[in-house]
Amino acid sequence: MSISWSVFDVIGPVMIGPSSSHTAGACRLGYMAQAINGKFKKVDIYLHGSFAEVYEGHCTDVAIVAGVLQMDSFDKRLEKSFELAKEKEIEYNIIPTDLGEGLHPNTVKLVFDDNETRSVTGSSIGGGKAVINFIGKIPVSISLEHSTLLIHFGHGIIKPKEVIDKVNSLSKNIVNITTGQYKDYSILTIEVREWFTPADLAQIEAIEGVNWTKFINHLSNFVNIED
Protein backbone atom coordinates (compact mmCIF):
# COMPACT_ATOMS: atom_id res chain seq x y z
CA MET A 1 0.00 0.00 0.00
CA SER A 2 1.21 3.47 -0.76
CA ILE A 3 0.66 6.01 2.00
CA SER A 4 1.33 9.47 0.70
CA TRP A 5 0.52 12.71 2.45
CA SER A 6 -1.39 15.25 0.44
CA VAL A 7 -1.89 18.87 1.53
CA PHE A 8 -5.45 17.91 2.41
CA ASP A 9 -4.44 15.04 4.65
CA VAL A 10 -2.35 17.49 6.68
CA ILE A 11 -4.85 20.39 6.53
CA GLY A 12 -7.71 18.00 7.10
CA PRO A 13 -9.76 16.00 7.42
CA VAL A 14 -12.74 18.28 7.73
CA MET A 15 -14.44 16.58 10.60
CA ILE A 16 -16.77 16.56 13.57
CA GLY A 17 -14.73 16.77 16.79
CA PRO A 18 -13.19 16.04 19.13
CA SER A 19 -10.23 13.90 17.92
CA SER A 20 -8.68 13.30 14.52
CA SER A 21 -7.27 9.89 15.48
CA HIS A 22 -10.02 8.77 17.87
CA THR A 23 -13.04 10.27 16.06
CA ALA A 24 -12.28 10.98 12.36
CA GLY A 25 -9.80 8.13 11.93
CA ALA A 26 -12.18 5.83 13.80
CA CYS A 27 -15.03 6.82 11.50
CA ARG A 28 -12.79 6.08 8.51
CA LEU A 29 -11.95 2.64 9.92
CA GLY A 30 -15.64 1.86 10.29
CA TYR A 31 -16.25 3.04 6.74
CA MET A 32 -13.41 0.95 5.28
CA ALA A 33 -14.46 -2.13 7.26
CA GLN A 34 -18.04 -2.08 5.96
CA ALA A 35 -16.76 -1.40 2.44
CA ILE A 36 -14.58 -4.51 2.66
CA ASN A 37 -17.33 -6.59 4.25
CA GLY A 38 -20.48 -5.55 2.38
CA LYS A 39 -24.02 -5.61 3.79
CA PHE A 40 -24.55 -6.76 7.39
CA LYS A 41 -27.09 -6.88 10.22
CA LYS A 42 -24.78 -6.98 13.23
CA VAL A 43 -21.30 -5.72 14.05
CA ASP A 44 -19.09 -6.41 17.09
CA ILE A 45 -16.56 -3.62 17.61
CA TYR A 46 -13.45 -4.60 19.62
CA LEU A 47 -11.46 -1.57 20.84
CA HIS A 48 -7.75 -1.99 21.61
CA GLY A 49 -5.07 0.14 23.33
CA SER A 50 -5.74 3.84 23.59
CA PHE A 51 -9.05 3.23 21.80
CA ALA A 52 -10.09 0.96 24.68
CA GLU A 53 -8.86 3.44 27.32
CA VAL A 54 -10.37 6.71 26.17
CA TYR A 55 -13.05 5.89 23.61
CA GLU A 56 -15.95 7.43 25.51
CA GLY A 57 -14.51 10.94 25.78
CA HIS A 58 -13.49 10.93 22.13
CA CYS A 59 -16.76 9.43 20.84
CA THR A 60 -14.66 6.70 19.17
CA ASP A 61 -17.53 4.22 19.46
CA VAL A 62 -20.03 6.71 18.02
CA ALA A 63 -17.64 7.51 15.16
CA ILE A 64 -16.98 3.87 14.25
CA VAL A 65 -20.70 3.17 14.14
CA ALA A 66 -21.11 6.31 11.95
CA GLY A 67 -18.45 4.89 9.65
CA VAL A 68 -20.09 1.49 9.32
CA LEU A 69 -23.27 3.41 8.42
CA GLN A 70 -21.22 4.94 5.55
CA MET A 71 -20.93 8.44 6.99
CA ASP A 72 -17.99 10.75 6.26
CA SER A 73 -16.01 12.27 9.13
CA PHE A 74 -17.58 15.70 8.44
CA ASP A 75 -21.18 14.42 8.48
CA LYS A 76 -23.17 16.36 11.08
CA ARG A 77 -25.30 13.26 11.74
CA LEU A 78 -22.17 11.55 13.13
CA GLU A 79 -23.04 12.20 16.77
CA LYS A 80 -26.46 10.58 16.26
CA SER A 81 -25.01 7.35 14.82
CA PHE A 82 -26.33 5.09 17.61
CA GLU A 83 -29.88 6.29 17.00
CA LEU A 84 -29.46 5.90 13.23
CA ALA A 85 -28.18 2.35 13.67
CA LYS A 86 -31.30 1.52 15.68
CA GLU A 87 -33.52 3.03 13.00
CA LYS A 88 -31.79 0.88 10.40
CA GLU A 89 -32.13 -2.14 12.73
CA ILE A 90 -28.39 -2.70 12.81
CA GLU A 91 -27.11 -4.30 16.00
CA TYR A 92 -23.76 -3.05 17.30
CA ASN A 93 -21.71 -4.05 20.35
CA ILE A 94 -18.85 -1.96 21.73
CA ILE A 95 -16.24 -4.18 23.41
CA PRO A 96 -13.09 -2.67 24.97
CA THR A 97 -10.44 -5.40 24.95
CA ASP A 98 -6.77 -6.27 24.45
CA LEU A 99 -6.12 -7.61 20.96
CA GLY A 100 -2.55 -8.59 21.80
CA GLU A 101 1.04 -7.41 21.40
CA GLY A 102 2.56 -5.51 18.53
CA LEU A 103 -0.52 -3.61 17.41
CA HIS A 104 -0.77 0.16 16.98
CA PRO A 105 -2.29 1.72 20.13
CA ASN A 106 -5.33 2.94 18.17
CA THR A 107 -6.62 -0.34 16.80
CA VAL A 108 -10.12 -1.74 16.28
CA LYS A 109 -11.40 -5.10 15.09
CA LEU A 110 -14.83 -5.32 13.51
CA VAL A 111 -16.64 -8.64 13.25
CA PHE A 112 -19.71 -8.56 11.01
CA ASP A 113 -22.50 -11.07 11.54
CA ASP A 114 -20.22 -13.28 13.71
CA ASN A 115 -18.00 -14.07 10.72
CA GLU A 116 -14.51 -14.14 12.32
CA THR A 117 -12.74 -15.19 9.12
CA ARG A 118 -13.95 -12.00 7.43
CA SER A 119 -13.23 -9.74 10.46
CA VAL A 120 -11.55 -6.43 9.65
CA THR A 121 -8.80 -5.02 11.88
CA GLY A 122 -7.35 -1.56 11.36
CA SER A 123 -5.43 1.27 13.00
CA SER A 124 -5.91 5.00 13.14
CA ILE A 125 -2.40 6.28 12.53
CA GLY A 126 -2.85 9.98 13.35
CA GLY A 127 -4.33 13.09 11.77
CA GLY A 128 -7.40 11.17 10.58
CA LYS A 129 -5.45 8.67 8.45
CA ALA A 130 -6.21 4.99 8.87
CA VAL A 131 -5.01 1.63 7.60
CA ILE A 132 -6.66 -1.81 7.56
CA ASN A 133 -4.05 -4.34 8.75
CA PHE A 134 -5.91 -7.66 8.77
CA ILE A 135 -8.85 -9.38 7.15
CA GLY A 136 -9.45 -12.38 9.38
CA LYS A 137 -5.88 -13.40 10.19
CA ILE A 138 -4.50 -12.49 6.80
CA PRO A 139 -2.23 -9.41 6.92
CA VAL A 140 -3.23 -6.70 4.45
CA SER A 141 -2.46 -3.03 4.00
CA ILE A 142 -5.47 -1.08 2.80
CA SER A 143 -5.88 2.69 3.01
CA LEU A 144 -8.28 3.37 0.10
CA GLU A 145 -6.10 6.24 -1.07
CA HIS A 146 -6.48 4.50 -4.41
CA SER A 147 -9.40 2.41 -5.57
CA THR A 148 -8.65 -1.11 -4.42
CA LEU A 149 -9.41 -4.62 -5.60
CA LEU A 150 -9.16 -7.43 -3.05
CA ILE A 151 -8.86 -11.05 -4.19
CA HIS A 152 -9.07 -13.87 -1.65
CA PHE A 153 -7.75 -17.22 -2.85
CA GLY A 154 -6.44 -20.55 -1.66
CA HIS A 155 -2.80 -20.75 -2.72
CA GLY A 156 -2.82 -24.51 -2.45
CA ILE A 157 -5.05 -24.37 -5.51
CA ILE A 158 -3.61 -21.45 -7.40
CA LYS A 159 -0.31 -19.53 -7.21
CA PRO A 160 -0.40 -15.76 -6.56
CA LYS A 161 1.46 -15.20 -9.84
CA GLU A 162 -1.34 -16.81 -11.83
CA VAL A 163 -3.91 -14.51 -10.24
CA ILE A 164 -1.70 -11.49 -10.87
CA ASP A 165 -1.21 -12.54 -14.50
CA LYS A 166 -4.99 -12.69 -14.91
CA VAL A 167 -5.39 -9.22 -13.39
CA ASN A 168 -2.61 -7.86 -15.62
CA SER A 169 -4.33 -9.33 -18.68
CA LEU A 170 -7.25 -6.98 -17.96
CA SER A 171 -4.84 -4.09 -18.69
CA LYS A 172 -5.74 -1.83 -15.82
CA ASN A 173 -3.70 1.14 -14.62
CA ILE A 174 -2.23 -0.55 -11.56
CA VAL A 175 -0.43 1.51 -8.90
CA ASN A 176 0.62 -1.18 -6.47
CA ILE A 177 0.11 -4.88 -5.69
CA THR A 178 0.71 -6.51 -2.28
CA THR A 179 0.11 -10.05 -1.03
CA GLY A 180 -0.70 -11.19 2.47
CA GLN A 181 -0.86 -14.81 3.57
CA TYR A 182 -2.10 -16.81 6.54
CA LYS A 183 -1.89 -20.62 6.39
CA ASP A 184 -3.44 -21.75 3.10
CA TYR A 185 -5.11 -18.49 2.15
CA SER A 186 -3.89 -15.25 0.62
CA ILE A 187 -5.35 -11.87 -0.20
CA LEU A 188 -4.04 -9.82 -3.09
CA THR A 189 -4.50 -6.08 -2.62
CA ILE A 190 -4.39 -4.30 -5.96
CA GLU A 191 -4.47 -0.50 -6.00
CA VAL A 192 -5.63 0.96 -9.29
CA ARG A 193 -6.32 4.32 -10.90
CA GLU A 194 -9.51 3.09 -12.59
CA TRP A 195 -12.47 0.74 -12.27
CA PHE A 196 -12.93 -2.97 -12.28
CA THR A 197 -16.34 -3.66 -13.77
CA PRO A 198 -18.62 -6.47 -12.54
CA ALA A 199 -17.63 -8.33 -15.72
CA ASP A 200 -13.92 -7.98 -14.83
CA LEU A 201 -14.64 -9.31 -11.36
CA ALA A 202 -16.64 -12.23 -12.75
CA GLN A 203 -13.63 -13.21 -14.87
CA ILE A 204 -11.37 -13.19 -11.82
CA GLU A 205 -13.88 -15.05 -9.66
CA ALA A 206 -14.14 -17.74 -12.34
CA ILE A 207 -10.52 -18.72 -11.65
CA GLU A 208 -10.40 -21.97 -9.71
CA GLY A 209 -9.14 -21.27 -6.18
CA VAL A 210 -10.44 -17.68 -6.00
CA ASN A 211 -12.97 -17.49 -3.16
CA TRP A 212 -14.10 -13.89 -3.33
CA THR A 213 -13.25 -10.49 -4.77
CA LYS A 214 -14.18 -7.00 -3.66
CA PHE A 215 -13.66 -3.75 -5.54
CA ILE A 216 -13.78 -0.59 -3.43
CA ASN A 217 -13.72 2.95 -4.74
CA HIS A 218 -11.06 5.24 -3.26
CA LEU A 219 -11.86 7.77 -0.54
CA SER A 220 -11.40 11.33 -1.77
CA ASN A 221 -9.79 13.80 0.59
CA PHE A 222 -11.74 16.67 -1.00
CA VAL A 223 -14.84 17.66 0.94
CA ASN A 224 -18.26 17.50 -0.56
CA ILE A 225 -20.42 19.20 2.01
CA GLU A 226 -24.02 19.88 1.14
CA ASP A 227 -25.57 21.11 4.37
Next chain:
Amino acid sequence: MSKLFYSAAKLLELISENNFSGIAEAVLKAEEELTGRSADEILAEIGKRYNIMKDAANTVINDPTKVKTKVADASAYKIKKAIDAGIPLLSSLITIKANLYAIAVMECNASMGRIVAAPTAGSAGILPGCMIAMQETYNIPDQKIHEAILVSAGIGIIIAANATFSAAQAGCQAEIGSSSCMTAAAIGFLHGLTPEQSVTAAALSLQNMLGLACDPIGGLVEVPCIKRNGFGVSNAFTAVDMAAMGLISEIPFDEVVEAMNNVAKNMNSNIRETAKGGLAITPTAKKLLNDYLAKKRAENA
Protein backbone atom coordinates in the same frame (compact mmCIF):
# COMPACT_ATOMS: atom_id res chain seq x y z
CA MET B 1 11.99 15.75 -12.46
CA SER B 2 9.75 14.94 -9.54
CA LYS B 3 8.74 17.86 -7.32
CA LEU B 4 7.85 15.65 -4.36
CA PHE B 5 9.77 16.31 -1.13
CA TYR B 6 10.18 14.42 2.12
CA SER B 7 12.63 16.71 3.92
CA ALA B 8 13.07 20.43 4.47
CA ALA B 9 16.49 20.17 2.82
CA LYS B 10 14.87 18.77 -0.32
CA LEU B 11 12.07 21.36 -0.20
CA LEU B 12 14.58 24.24 -0.10
CA GLU B 13 16.64 22.60 -2.84
CA LEU B 14 13.57 22.31 -5.10
CA ILE B 15 12.80 25.99 -4.55
CA SER B 16 16.24 27.16 -5.60
CA GLU B 17 16.62 24.64 -8.47
CA ASN B 18 13.28 25.55 -10.00
CA ASN B 19 13.31 29.27 -9.12
CA PHE B 20 10.03 28.87 -7.24
CA SER B 21 8.74 32.03 -5.56
CA GLY B 22 8.81 30.21 -2.22
CA ILE B 23 7.54 27.29 -0.17
CA ALA B 24 3.91 27.84 -1.23
CA GLU B 25 4.67 27.37 -4.92
CA ALA B 26 6.82 24.30 -4.24
CA VAL B 27 4.03 22.69 -2.19
CA LEU B 28 1.46 23.50 -4.87
CA LYS B 29 3.63 21.88 -7.57
CA ALA B 30 4.16 18.76 -5.44
CA GLU B 31 0.42 18.51 -4.74
CA GLU B 32 -0.34 18.80 -8.46
CA GLU B 33 2.12 16.00 -9.16
CA LEU B 34 0.90 13.76 -6.32
CA THR B 35 -2.84 14.08 -6.92
CA GLY B 36 -3.20 15.11 -10.56
CA ARG B 37 -5.39 18.00 -9.45
CA SER B 38 -4.91 21.45 -10.96
CA ALA B 39 -3.54 24.44 -9.02
CA ASP B 40 -6.97 26.10 -9.25
CA GLU B 41 -8.74 23.08 -7.77
CA ILE B 42 -6.20 22.84 -4.96
CA LEU B 43 -6.42 26.54 -4.08
CA ALA B 44 -10.23 26.43 -4.19
CA GLU B 45 -10.24 23.51 -1.74
CA ILE B 46 -7.85 25.40 0.56
CA GLY B 47 -10.27 28.35 0.40
CA LYS B 48 -13.16 26.08 1.40
CA ARG B 49 -11.21 24.78 4.37
CA TYR B 50 -10.21 28.28 5.50
CA ASN B 51 -13.89 29.22 5.49
CA ILE B 52 -14.73 26.16 7.62
CA MET B 53 -11.96 27.21 10.03
CA LYS B 54 -13.44 30.72 10.34
CA ASP B 55 -16.95 29.32 10.84
CA ALA B 56 -15.65 27.06 13.61
CA ALA B 57 -13.98 29.99 15.39
CA ASN B 58 -17.04 32.21 15.13
CA THR B 59 -19.44 29.55 16.42
CA VAL B 60 -18.62 30.05 20.09
CA ILE B 61 -16.88 33.43 20.44
CA ASN B 62 -19.79 35.54 21.63
CA ASP B 63 -21.93 32.89 23.25
CA PRO B 64 -20.61 30.68 26.08
CA THR B 65 -23.86 28.66 26.04
CA LYS B 66 -22.80 27.15 22.69
CA VAL B 67 -19.76 25.59 24.39
CA LYS B 68 -20.61 21.97 25.26
CA THR B 69 -17.32 21.01 26.91
CA LYS B 70 -17.41 18.27 29.53
CA VAL B 71 -14.74 19.45 31.96
CA ALA B 72 -13.18 22.59 30.48
CA ASP B 73 -14.34 26.07 31.41
CA ALA B 74 -15.66 28.14 28.47
CA SER B 75 -12.83 30.57 27.74
CA ALA B 76 -13.07 32.13 24.27
CA TYR B 77 -15.84 34.57 25.20
CA LYS B 78 -13.80 35.75 28.19
CA ILE B 79 -10.87 36.63 25.94
CA LYS B 80 -13.21 38.39 23.52
CA LYS B 81 -14.71 40.45 26.35
CA ALA B 82 -11.26 41.39 27.65
CA ILE B 83 -10.04 42.45 24.19
CA ASP B 84 -13.19 44.51 23.60
CA ALA B 85 -12.77 46.18 26.99
CA GLY B 86 -9.18 47.06 26.08
CA ILE B 87 -7.58 45.58 29.18
CA PRO B 88 -3.80 46.15 29.28
CA LEU B 89 -1.91 43.24 27.70
CA LEU B 90 1.60 41.98 28.30
CA SER B 91 1.66 39.97 25.05
CA SER B 92 1.01 41.70 21.74
CA LEU B 93 -2.60 42.21 20.68
CA ILE B 94 -2.15 39.97 17.63
CA THR B 95 -0.98 37.10 19.86
CA ILE B 96 -3.99 37.45 22.11
CA LYS B 97 -6.36 37.68 19.14
CA ALA B 98 -4.81 34.51 17.70
CA ASN B 99 -5.25 32.94 21.14
CA LEU B 100 -8.93 33.87 21.06
CA TYR B 101 -9.55 32.25 17.67
CA ALA B 102 -7.43 29.19 18.47
CA ILE B 103 -9.30 28.54 21.71
CA ALA B 104 -12.64 29.21 19.99
CA VAL B 105 -11.92 26.57 17.33
CA MET B 106 -10.97 24.09 20.05
CA GLU B 107 -14.16 24.81 21.99
CA CYS B 108 -16.13 24.20 18.80
CA ASN B 109 -14.22 20.91 18.38
CA ALA B 110 -14.90 19.78 21.95
CA SER B 111 -18.59 20.56 21.39
CA MET B 112 -18.70 18.15 18.45
CA GLY B 113 -18.76 21.02 15.97
CA ARG B 114 -17.19 20.86 12.51
CA ILE B 115 -13.50 21.77 12.29
CA VAL B 116 -10.51 21.21 10.04
CA ALA B 117 -7.81 19.04 11.62
CA ALA B 118 -4.54 20.97 11.22
CA PRO B 119 -2.84 18.56 11.40
CA THR B 120 -5.02 16.95 14.12
CA ALA B 121 -8.25 17.88 15.87
CA GLY B 122 -6.43 18.28 19.20
CA SER B 123 -4.23 20.92 17.58
CA ALA B 124 -6.84 22.35 15.22
CA GLY B 125 -6.86 25.84 16.71
CA ILE B 126 -3.33 27.11 16.16
CA LEU B 127 -3.23 27.54 12.38
CA PRO B 128 -6.68 29.14 12.02
CA GLY B 129 -6.06 31.26 15.12
CA CYS B 130 -2.89 32.76 13.68
CA MET B 131 -4.21 33.07 10.13
CA ILE B 132 -7.40 34.88 11.17
CA ALA B 133 -5.49 37.21 13.51
CA MET B 134 -2.81 37.96 10.87
CA GLN B 135 -5.47 38.65 8.24
CA GLU B 136 -7.42 40.97 10.53
CA THR B 137 -4.37 42.84 11.79
CA TYR B 138 -2.54 43.31 8.50
CA ASN B 139 -5.51 43.31 6.11
CA ILE B 140 -4.12 40.36 4.18
CA PRO B 141 -6.14 39.20 1.13
CA ASP B 142 -7.62 35.68 1.26
CA GLN B 143 -5.39 34.46 -1.57
CA LYS B 144 -2.26 35.21 0.44
CA ILE B 145 -3.68 33.37 3.48
CA HIS B 146 -4.39 30.37 1.26
CA GLU B 147 -0.73 30.37 0.19
CA ALA B 148 0.33 30.55 3.83
CA ILE B 149 -1.80 27.48 4.55
CA LEU B 150 0.07 25.69 1.74
CA VAL B 151 3.34 26.62 3.47
CA SER B 152 2.09 25.09 6.73
CA ALA B 153 1.02 21.96 4.85
CA GLY B 154 4.51 21.66 3.35
CA ILE B 155 6.07 21.53 6.81
CA GLY B 156 3.35 19.11 7.92
CA ILE B 157 4.01 16.76 5.00
CA ILE B 158 7.68 16.53 6.04
CA ILE B 159 6.71 15.67 9.63
CA ALA B 160 4.13 13.11 8.47
CA ALA B 161 6.67 11.44 6.17
CA ASN B 162 9.37 11.17 8.84
CA ALA B 163 7.51 11.05 12.16
CA THR B 164 3.85 11.06 13.15
CA PHE B 165 0.94 13.27 14.22
CA SER B 166 -0.35 10.58 16.55
CA ALA B 167 -0.24 11.51 20.24
CA ALA B 168 -0.91 7.86 21.10
CA GLN B 169 2.47 7.15 19.48
CA ALA B 170 4.48 10.28 20.25
CA GLY B 171 2.64 12.43 22.80
CA CYS B 172 1.47 16.01 22.39
CA GLN B 173 4.75 17.10 20.78
CA ALA B 174 3.40 15.35 17.66
CA GLU B 175 0.16 17.34 17.76
CA ILE B 176 0.59 20.82 19.28
CA GLY B 177 4.31 20.66 18.44
CA SER B 178 3.65 19.86 14.78
CA SER B 179 0.84 22.36 14.51
CA SER B 180 2.79 25.18 16.14
CA CYS B 181 5.80 24.59 13.90
CA MET B 182 3.69 24.34 10.73
CA THR B 183 1.99 27.58 11.74
CA ALA B 184 5.32 29.30 12.46
CA ALA B 185 6.37 28.67 8.85
CA ALA B 186 3.02 30.03 7.60
CA ILE B 187 3.31 33.19 9.71
CA GLY B 188 6.92 33.52 8.52
CA PHE B 189 5.69 33.51 4.93
CA LEU B 190 3.10 36.23 5.67
CA HIS B 191 5.70 38.25 7.59
CA GLY B 192 8.11 38.33 4.65
CA LEU B 193 10.66 35.79 5.86
CA THR B 194 12.75 33.88 3.32
CA PRO B 195 11.95 30.16 2.91
CA GLU B 196 15.12 29.37 4.90
CA GLN B 197 14.05 31.69 7.73
CA SER B 198 10.55 30.18 7.73
CA VAL B 199 12.05 26.71 8.09
CA THR B 200 14.23 28.06 10.91
CA ALA B 201 11.11 29.36 12.65
CA ALA B 202 9.56 25.91 12.26
CA ALA B 203 12.67 24.22 13.68
CA LEU B 204 12.87 26.56 16.69
CA SER B 205 9.19 26.20 17.54
CA LEU B 206 9.29 22.40 17.30
CA GLN B 207 12.42 22.21 19.46
CA ASN B 208 10.53 24.01 22.18
CA MET B 209 7.75 21.42 22.12
CA LEU B 210 9.83 18.23 22.28
CA GLY B 211 8.84 15.95 25.12
CA LEU B 212 5.35 17.37 25.56
CA ALA B 213 3.13 14.82 27.29
CA CYS B 214 -0.36 13.90 26.10
CA ASP B 215 -2.14 13.66 29.46
CA PRO B 216 -5.65 15.06 29.08
CA ILE B 217 -8.25 14.76 31.82
CA GLY B 218 -10.39 11.70 31.22
CA GLY B 219 -8.83 11.41 27.76
CA LEU B 220 -11.08 14.27 26.68
CA VAL B 221 -9.68 16.75 24.15
CA GLU B 222 -10.23 19.60 26.59
CA VAL B 223 -7.80 20.05 29.49
CA PRO B 224 -5.03 20.99 28.78
CA CYS B 225 -5.63 20.71 25.00
CA ILE B 226 -7.87 23.74 24.46
CA LYS B 227 -5.70 26.33 26.21
CA ARG B 228 -2.52 24.61 25.03
CA ASN B 229 -3.58 25.61 21.51
CA GLY B 230 -3.34 29.17 22.82
CA PHE B 231 0.23 28.54 23.96
CA GLY B 232 1.01 26.92 20.61
CA VAL B 233 0.11 30.28 19.06
CA SER B 234 2.54 32.20 21.30
CA ASN B 235 5.28 29.66 20.57
CA ALA B 236 4.81 30.14 16.82
CA PHE B 237 4.89 33.94 16.97
CA THR B 238 8.00 33.95 19.15
CA ALA B 239 9.80 31.56 16.79
CA VAL B 240 8.99 33.80 13.79
CA ASP B 241 10.24 36.91 15.61
CA MET B 242 13.45 35.05 16.50
CA ALA B 243 14.02 33.90 12.92
CA ALA B 244 13.25 37.39 11.58
CA MET B 245 15.88 38.84 13.91
CA GLY B 246 18.47 36.49 12.42
CA LEU B 247 18.49 33.85 15.13
CA ILE B 248 19.30 30.42 13.79
CA SER B 249 18.34 26.89 14.74
CA GLU B 250 21.62 25.16 15.52
CA ILE B 251 19.89 21.83 14.84
CA PRO B 252 18.40 21.77 11.33
CA PHE B 253 14.66 21.16 10.96
CA ASP B 254 14.96 17.63 9.59
CA GLU B 255 17.07 16.59 12.56
CA VAL B 256 14.60 18.15 15.01
CA VAL B 257 11.91 15.93 13.45
CA GLU B 258 14.21 12.93 13.97
CA ALA B 259 14.69 14.07 17.57
CA MET B 260 10.91 14.07 18.03
CA ASN B 261 10.87 10.42 16.98
CA ASN B 262 13.64 9.63 19.41
CA VAL B 263 11.86 11.40 22.28
CA ALA B 264 8.70 9.45 21.40
CA LYS B 265 10.55 6.18 21.85
CA ASN B 266 11.53 7.29 25.35
CA MET B 267 7.97 8.23 26.34
CA ASN B 268 6.02 5.92 28.62
CA SER B 269 2.58 4.97 27.30
CA ASN B 270 1.04 6.59 30.42
CA ILE B 271 1.68 9.97 28.81
CA ARG B 272 0.66 8.98 25.29
CA GLU B 273 -3.09 9.55 25.15
CA THR B 274 -4.12 6.91 27.65
CA ALA B 275 -5.14 9.30 30.47
CA LYS B 276 -3.00 7.25 32.86
CA GLY B 277 -0.36 9.83 33.76
CA GLY B 278 0.45 13.51 34.22
CA LEU B 279 -2.41 15.95 34.58
CA ALA B 280 -4.95 13.17 34.01
CA ILE B 281 -4.19 11.51 37.36
CA THR B 282 -4.14 14.61 39.56
CA PRO B 283 -6.80 14.70 42.32
CA THR B 284 -8.58 17.64 40.71
CA ALA B 285 -8.63 15.94 37.30
CA LYS B 286 -10.28 12.90 38.88
CA LYS B 287 -12.79 15.13 40.65
CA LEU B 288 -13.66 17.07 37.48
CA LEU B 289 -14.14 13.82 35.59
CA ASN B 290 -16.25 12.26 38.34
CA ASP B 291 -18.41 15.38 38.57
CA TYR B 292 -18.97 15.22 34.82
CA LEU B 293 -19.77 11.49 34.87
CA ALA B 294 -22.20 11.97 37.78
CA LYS B 295 -23.91 14.78 35.89
CA LYS B 296 -24.15 12.63 32.77
CA ARG B 297 -25.60 9.72 34.77
CA ALA B 298 -28.16 12.04 36.38
CA GLU B 299 -29.19 13.30 32.93
CA ASN B 300 -29.58 9.78 31.60
CA ALA B 301 -31.51 8.59 34.66
